Amino acid sequence: MRDLLPLLPRPSRYAGIEDGAVRKEPDAVRLRVALAFPDLYEVGMSYLGQKILYGIVNAHDAWWAERVMAPDRAAADILRKHGAPLCTLESDTPLDRMDCVAFSITHELCYTNVLYMLDLAGIPLRHAARGDDLAACPLVIAGGGAVLGAEPLAPFMDLMVLGDGEETLPDILRLLERARAQGWTRSGFLREARHIPGVYVPSFFTEGADGALVPRFADHARPARRIVADLERAPYPARQVIPVGAVHNRLSLEIARGCTRGCRFCHAGMVYRPVRERSPESVGALLEDCLRETGFEEISFLSLSTGDYSALKTLCAGTLDRCAREQVTLSLPSLRVGSIDDEIMGRMADLRRTGCTLAPEAGSQRLRDVINKGVSEEDILLHAQKLLEHGWRQVKLYFMIGLPTETDEDLVAIADLCRAVRDAAGPGGPRLQVTASLSPFVPKPFTPFQWEAQIGRDEIDRRVRLVRERFKGQKCLKLRWHEPAMSHLEGILSRADRRMADVVELAWRKGALFDSWMESFDLAPWLEALEECGISAEACIGAREPGAPLPWGHLEAGVSEAFLLTERGRALAGRITPDCRYGACRHCGACDTAAGPSRLAGTREAAQADAQRRNRLVFPQRDQLAHQPRRDAEGRLVCKSQRQEPPRIAADLVHKAAQYRFWHTKTGGSACLSQLELQATLERALRRAGLPLAFSQGFHPLPLLSFGRALPVGVESDAEWFALTLRRLLPPTEAAALLAPHLPPGMRLRLVEFTPPGRRTEQAVAETFAARLAGEDADDLLARRFAAFAALAEVPFTREGKNGPRVMDLRPLLPRWAPAPRRADGVTFTLDWHMGYLSPLLFTLAVLCPEGEDDRLRPRLRLRKTGQIFADGRVFPPSATSADNG
Secondary structure, three states, X not given: OHHHHHHOOOHHHOOOOXXXXXXXXXXXXXXXXXXXXXXXXXXXXXXXXXXXXXXXXXXXXXXXXXXEEOOOHHHHHHHHHOOOOOEOOOXXXXXXXXXXXXXXXXXXXXXXXXXXXXXXXXXXXXXXXXXXXXXXOOEEEEEOOOHHHOHHXXXXXXXXXXXXXXXXXXXXXXXXXXXXXXXXXXXXXXHHHOOOOOEXXXXXXXXXXXXXXXXXXXXXXOOEXXXXXXXXXXXXXXXXXXXXXXXXXXXXXXXXXXXXXXOOOOHHHHHOOOOEEOOHHHHHHXXXXXXXXXXXXXEEXXXXXXXXXXOHHHHHHHHHHHHHHHOOEEEOOOOOOOXXXXXXXXXXXXXXXXXXXXXXXXXXXXXXXXXXXXXXXXXXXXXXXXXXXXXXXXXXXXXXXXXXXXXXXXXXXXXXXXXXXXXXXXXXXXXXXXXEEEEEOOOOOOOOOOOOOOOOHHHHHHXXXXXXXXXXXXXXXXEEEOOHHHHHHHHHHHOOOOOHHHHHHHHHHXXXXXXXXXXXOOXXXXXXXXXXXXXXXXXXXXXXXXXXXXXXXXXXXXXXXXXXXXXXXXXXXXOOOOOOOOOOOOOXXXXXXXXXXXXXXXXXXXXXXXXXXXXXXXXXXXXXXXXXXXEOOOOOEOXXXXXXXXXXXXXXXXXXXXXXXXXXXXXXXXXXXXXXXXHHHHHHHHHHOOOOEOEOXXXXXXXXXXXXXXXXXXXXXXXXXXXXXXXXXXXXXXXXXXXXXXXXXXXXXXXXXXXXXXXXXXOOOEEEEEEEEOOXXXXXXXXXXXXXXXXOOOOEEEEEEOOEEEEEEOHHHOOEEEEOXXXXXXXXXXXXXXXXXXXXXXXXXXXXXXXXXXXXXXHHEEEEEEEEXXXXXXXXXXXXXXXXXX
């Protein structure tokens, strides 16, 4: 697969050159595992669960975990055209040669992507088709937050991991290593694996007459979710793979796991119980280690409800000081209304005001009580007033439509609440810019609403239109909404049974892929597959009868059906249930209590070590105090000026002690990095190296880092540079020694030199290149094309610019060229930039393909920059020359 990098779009996704990636000798390990994420690289590299498992597996000397993501459609077409299988990023090993392929399932719309990846790897899709020879085909497993309701994937998996995987996956791999060494069969391995807590073997269940799944083994009748009871002892990777691009490209530190707020629509809030918090001391130690090893410039404290972490103020006090010292920003996602006080908010505003998102979920208080949101309109307006007081002027509000018992009055209340938030400052005060987002409700397994119906597409459209009408003509209010057809498909899949597996496979064969991406989503293949399989979409989203068999009823998530039914009854009565963290226990089943032991899985030894499975908090009550916004003598809200001030930055961070130019190569996999990816990669490498970076001033302080001309993706270079300003003087050799170990493969430092302070680093006036065509049939085609080009008096070339088409003459750009000493090495040439700059790749293609042969010859072209020439005659590297030939 790596041989095809020049042909692949966004090749950096597949190059496997990231710092932090683990590379071992294949012959030195006994077990190889592919951690597979069924989505694009940018999404997969944002997923914390895979990072944790990657660190755990690779800490074992005899095991090697590698990564693999779903290639986009264009890349998959290229793989198929060349007969190349899907491979791992670290070693470019085909998936079918791995011992285990472990998928992370985070949502229902990725089901077809799992089949897509198995097919690209040449692995049989279904468990029953893989045969009993465990050595002939990898073990295919799945885990992640969505597997408790993923029966449509069951026929495709050898086994599934329920709950936290930190302990279950190593148990599986130890057994697999033993099985491979002793020549066990696949079925024999699965029979032994069923005894591992947290393991679910789908093939050990068959469908009964009433639709319920019947176990084949009495000791595997109700597989249970397994948890890490003490998060303090859970492994967390300080050294992580640093992505070259990710949706959430920052350091995510998990400060707590689980939530007991009890929102009745929330799958995660029910199945991740109990709450387990890390201590501020543990988080602080992890923060130091992770920042040193990763070089990230943004931290995100992660949990299902970050604002409910009992020691958040204590944690933030030390963290924000740390951030200020090194220009690192802090974000707190998943904030509940009113969950942070004004002291935290003010400190965050001093660093940098990141976006603020709140989730009232419903517009009316009645409906918020139905879903047990636990916030009032007064709470929401108070939070908005806090934002205004500390200088924020924009806020996003998330709402759900189609919730049980929802009426048109509840929908009208969405617009009313948004107006109230906009005007929270009162008459004469500044307004908040409010962006409201609507998402259709989807009933999920193991929630009090698992028996409720989902509204159909037409009704979703009607309700969206009703809210839209209320937003028309309103200043400072915007409305966005989730695609109704996508939510409709999610509803079809969210509570489906195993019969849906045939639909998933058929929809994939009809082209359904990347269904969570709007530009790729298409409902038509799914509707056709449902019809061909004789399954009604309306029945899939319809109500379920309490007491009737449910497709997930044979699995134990930790919350009892009796608890869920009680909460459903309280919802229909409009009664709220307080958070059991700080109130009375509601006997959901997840914790060990006086009423009975936890329903969750665990070995006897683990249970003894963990004492009891219950909520584990740092403090018995949150360490934040209620805050009332400041008002003047007339009772008006005191807000920060509309003219926002830049964040505070320490004086020593902007001191400019010395400026350097770092010369380096950019070859192999690093040639796949775009200019933006290169900049992000270098910034984190510089932080990991501990270089004393100098920063700019203003609203977004950044390291003082600049680059030479951007090199086209896929073009190699022996002579690239970047300029860097440090706040403390270092000898160039010391700066080079600090940075060199942190650069990706293919980036090798060649020289570090001082440059004149206070001046922009000069650009080259000309550059030298070498070009060749891959393939034995290239002959001297390049030389003939360059000779023909050089014989022309002028070569008009049209390209699109910011102000429309622009015509330039290419001929003056080529003052010199020559055939390489060996014909197979192509040609060498110089490009002169006095008359203007053009991508050297575009220029070379214009010479090579004057008759429009780009599609045929571009994949075979290999272009490399060999040197740079400056106005004063200096050449880097000094040996860079180019022959003269008319």
